[in-house]
Amino acid sequence: MELGQLQLRRAALRLGDGIDGTLLATALALVGVGLVTLYSASYDAPARVSGQLLNLTIALAAMWIAARVPPETLMRFALPAYAIGLALLVAVALFGDVVNGARRWLHVGVTRFQPSEMMKLALPLMLAWYFHRNESTLRLRDFGVGALLLAVPVLLIAKQPDLGTAALVAAAGFYVIFLAGIGWRVLVTLAVLSAASLLPLWGLLHDYQRRRFLTLLDPTQDPLGAGYHTIQSTIAVGSGGIVGKGWLQGTQAHLEFIPERQTDFIFAVFSEEFGLIGNCLLLALYALLVGRGLMIAAHAASFFSRLLAGAVTLMFFTYAFVNMGMVSGILPVVGVPLPFVSYGGTALATLFVGVGILMSIHRHRRLVPT
């Protein structure tokens, strides 16, 4: 091949370089579902749709950049990111602002932010880096260290208290440990042990956490308080039926019975208007996204890339599952947006960065076909 020809080709493809068509199409399809639903859910705030379009532009740019960062560079961020995250969590525990009885926020200049959000990405990055470093000599001891790396931030977050985020961070860490190949026997033992420790843990829970848990089992116990969200969103889903009430026809959403209907509970609006058929479509899109992500993980070049790609993909799944589970009333209400669908710039950007990372990993995949 001539050099000039090669340059020309590269120049022509520069923009689309490293962009995975399947991933992008699936993610954009989900965003499309989100925009359509958002239009219906924000009849009283039409600016939300154009706002989300702007968010999408920013998120795509972030994805485009992330897709160009090689995994080796990401690896270098792992330790500092984790260390900073941990330090901030400690700072929160010591100096954080208390909002609604929970110490979650840290003042940074004029704004506040939650270091626990940062841990959602920093922890899997750290664990993937740690396991990668000890790739050839992975033993039980290393998994012990991994568990410790996971436990410290998770416990700090749980102590805030923010059980929802703690569980999500723990899940992200667990995926890495699981994919790194922790022994089944150890896993089962741990599962049994943690199940056994749940009972005494009940005593340590805050009142509102217990109530929330109990309300999950029976939302009707507290119809105007903790159960209200769940009851109303369940009604929305159930009243949607097979084909749904039709776009813009959802009474639950339009009469404002669904709280947070543009963000965390947007699935209730979607489900009410598009019914079981719409839900199946959404599940299929997520399955496609997760499937493609897992495939990228399987073909990734390094141990680090594999673990990271797998964990990121499984987090997409986790958010989708937890969100739809909570809206349909089988999981407790935790503040998790429906990935790619819910309104919100930060969440969308983060998700597309995740997609970008997957693309980058795919770009640097093993060239030897297996």
Add this chain to the structure above:
Amino acid sequence: MRPAQLRDHERELYAFHARIGVAGFAVLVAFALLFARFFYLQVVQHDLYASRAEENRISIVPLAPNRGLILDRNGVVLARNYSAYTLEIAPAQVRDLERTIDELGDIVDIQPKDRSRFRKLLAETRSAESLPVRTRLSDEEVARFAANRYRFPGVEIKARLFRQYPHGDIASHVIGYIGRISTRDQERLEELGVGANYRGTDFIGKAGVEASHQDELHGTTGFEQVEIDAAGRGIRTLSRTLAQPGNNVTLTIDIRLQEVAERLFGERRGALVALEPATGAVLAFVSKPGFDPNLFVDGIDSASWADLNNSPDRPLNNRAIAGLYPPGSTFKPYMALAALELGKRTPNSAIHDPGYFEFGGRRFRDSRPGGNGYVDLYRSIVVSSDTFYYQLANDLGIDAIAGFMKHFGFGSKTGIDLEGEATGVLPSPEWKMKRFRRPEQQKWYAGETISIGIGQGYNAYTPAQLALAVATLANNGAVFRPRLADHVENQRTGERRAVEPQLVRRIPLKEEHVEFVKRAMAGVNREGTGARAFAAAPYTSAGKTGTAQLVGIRQNEKYDERKVSERLRDHSLFIAFAPVESPRIALAAVVENAGFGARAAAPLVRAVLDYYLLGKVPEAQRRPPPEPDTEEEGD
């Protein structure tokens, strides 16, 4: 090293792929779980949730019923409703009330009294949904506000029904008035279990028939099913159950007779109750001074309230059922009847009246110095001999007097359909025991019985009780409960329900005894103390004058010689019924501080009887012909 590493690497990759496979499987299982949940909610339970969503968006909005009218026995409207525009503020939606009212003042006329009334309403009203700051807006004001409406969120013009009392202060104590439902009213309604029927109702009867027949007048609240959003804002109406308007209540009162009677009082204070003996129907019910009930309708302003409340004339006091007066000599006919019934006197029993009665070394004076000479039972009533009744009271004893009088309703509530009736005092040793604390006060002294015989002492009755007693006498001992409501009428169907006369009891009296007392009372008007007032009456009538020393209403006022001396004068009383043979009307009148019964109360009663029996309008009232139910009278 290399091949081993490679093999390791491949094994590792294989292990990883296995894990990815497990993860993928877990994802599928999780999604299958979600699908199962969706299927359960959207297919299996769909009907349940669909109906739940339906119920969710429907709210029940109460429709307040129109209040029933109050009419007199001839169908003259005494209380009615009219529609008017009000300017209302929803306090919850307005941040700075004072400023909003200031700004509204530029558009519509808002007087200081409107402001103070609004403040009062704000403090008293149960749920501060929407309160009027101005009522009865003119069309021009409505138009001006409509143009500026955008400036005033939380302020609205509403068309509301208002209560109006076209006769002003005439019969105000009978009709009463309505006012906004207060927190206390609300509590009472909840206690009665009718709270739901008052959702949407702003007003409730506070006094008079408006209060005592509240249940009839109010009606049944209707409901509207309205589609709402979660914030409760109405979006559209789905269905409507109309309110059932309250029943019209027709009174036994004849408003023309009432007006004649009230005008006869003029500026004087007092009360008059006229009954139809055979049914207990109240024909006229006067308590003077009255008040203008229209003042109360949209919340009385504090200045008017202070005027009414602080006036020494106590216009808000319903004297006819809550004012307590000693009956004075009007008690004597009943004493005479007691003496006959109990065998203590015969028609022929006579005394020589020296002008006093001596008991326990004390002289009880007759009102006529020097006495009335020869006095038998007939003359004792006709000339109103005190000495005769001092002696009689002593002979009967307090227990016998109290035991007899209670049958006539003295000292017990008449049961008239009005709230706030006083019990009065029928003196007896038992009553004294209960009334006083210290043992020396609790004892009944024989000397106290003496003045009871002439209607003084502890005796204290309401004019309604005096009227009921004389009606009972006229009715030969049949006690009919006084009632103001004649019938109620369903506004829509026109269906009527009569309020039946209620015989409380029949006192077993000997006919000859009753006839004797009636004859003596007829003598009063023919040749006795009432003769002058009833001179040349073309009908027969029976009456009894009374003069009562003031012990009744206490006045909480500062010392003012002129006023106090006027207010310490005797009350003038008169009881009567006519015609004697078949009484159509029995009445009792009290004119406060007007001196002898013969002087003030008797001529007043004569004029009332003239009007009722003959249709003769008193001279002084003749010029403007009475025009019932005129439009312009209310405002």
